[in-house]
Amino acid sequence: MVENQRWLNVLAHAVLILGVIVVALPVYIAFVASTHESGAFMSGVIPMLPGHNMVETYSAVLRGGVSSQISQPIWLMLGNSMIMALMIAVGKIVISITSAFAIVYFRFPCRGLAFWMIFITLMLPVEVRILPTYKVIADLGMLNSYAGLSIPLIASATATFLFRQVFLTMPDELVEAARIDGAGPMKFFRDILLPLSKTNIAALFVILFIYGWNQYLWPLLITTDPSYTTIVSGIKRMTDVQDGTPMWNYIMAVSVLAMLPPVAVVVFMQRLFVKGLIETEK
């Protein structure tokens, strides 16, 4: 269906441009704010054009020259976030791809029950089970550790379900050909299933990395040791100033920097990402 009417084109562009503005404007304003003096945004008139303080602000933030404002060096917080996001993304993929493999390719007692149990956890996101989860992690002595940050977020019904659907589209004959070729279950998994799910793994990695990177409530709850602060909760802590006003230019600079890693992941994995979402041919 290709309509080529002028007003339809105009309308399509208008909708798209509006969408871009809605998404991009706050980001742009954050960037503008980071290039002005700290008081500029409190003056009542929000500047719409970048100021002259960009170099000073960013170099101060990056060199940790504003330690009174930022609780921890920004590199440490970025590093913490990176470790947490990677552990969550990789952990989720590893666990869900193996559980999907088990559910699809093995006949064991209570297989259907196992699948539905996993499926039901979709209804129990972190926020719902946060108290019991906190209790468990605390009892296990995992407060203030990378394990405590990531492990409770690793189990994923969504990813398991996605891989299950991917595996269900694999032709049965491929499994049988592999059996005749003498590939045992794990060999089949490694030699055939994994390479064929490559694009799906990539797509999922992008989504899960961003999910992990944006975690806020959980890190805030279980890390009291400042050296485990993640960048997202770090930004929040920057706004809690005891006396005086928050240094918005620094906060916005850190926010902009915090956006860069997820953006980089999306940009570099975009091709695989799109392929993983639309490719159906096996």
Place this chain on the structure above:
Amino acid sequence: MATLTLESLGKTYDSGASAVRDVNINVADGEFLVLVGPSGCGKSTLLRMIAGLETVTDGTIRIGDRVVNKLEPAERDIAMVFQNYALYPHMSVRENLSYGLRNRRMAKAEINRRVDEAAKILEIGDFLERKPRALSGGQRQRVAMGRAIVREPSVFLFDEPLSNLDAKLRVSMRGEIRSLQKRLGTTSVYVTHDQLEAMTLADRLVVLRAGKVEQIGTPLEVYQRPASTFVAEFIGSPAMNLLDGVMQGHALSIAGASLTLPHSHQGPVRVGVRAEDLRAAPAGTTGGLPVHLRYVEELGSQRLGHFDCAGERLIAAFPSGQALSDEMALMAPPEALHLFGADGMRLA
């Protein structure tokens, strides 16, 4: 090289449905056996049981002297060609061919020798480094066969390997499979629902019906002496004509005509006659079946007349140029008639 023996082989699913019942077949060393039957007759199940992809619930399967019932497919020394080729899409043709050999930890030099040899036989040497996606259907089919050849197995199993190809390619691949199998001398079992494919490929045919063997024999035996009306209608194109008749001693009355046959029987019978055994005669000829011409199919080499004969359909094949009229008679020599009892089994 090996023989393949199936002894009272049966398959019953957990649900109680039985797919294969009491199958006894001996496949000689180097023989090309074709399993043929309509869809749902159990031919694929039977093949998959031989391959080890389906469990055996009754009887035994022997390859050579070895009972293989409980062995994994890889341990049975078989190779299988699938209907949808089942090539590994992420591997190059060379990797596809060598994957099974690598899993058996065969020496690299030997793997390369076998792959190169198979590539030469099948003329796929030019695209060994390509992915299956970049190949045409016929080329993929060759690669799938190559994967079977490199294993140098005791038995080849083919599961409708040609049904995804277009008609022309199918005919040429059919010839190639046949000559390849003769050249390698490997015992083969081939499943198809296409009776023409079955006739042209087989050393021996097995016609299956509802999980049971209906008839085993060379293609000519099956064609010339079908064991039942089912086989008679299934093998041969156009299908054998079947008419109701009644026999009293040697006299057969059928569709208003009466004939004297060499064999005797009492009671109702089904009479089968091949289209090419019927000859045209003027209306009213004694011993001829009075028929009404419905339409004619011109095939070039011959013409097929479709007739009404006392409410039943009849097809007769004539040389091209044979004149046909609306009302006429068809004659068949008594020895060309096939007699089947009321249960559909052959009488004589």
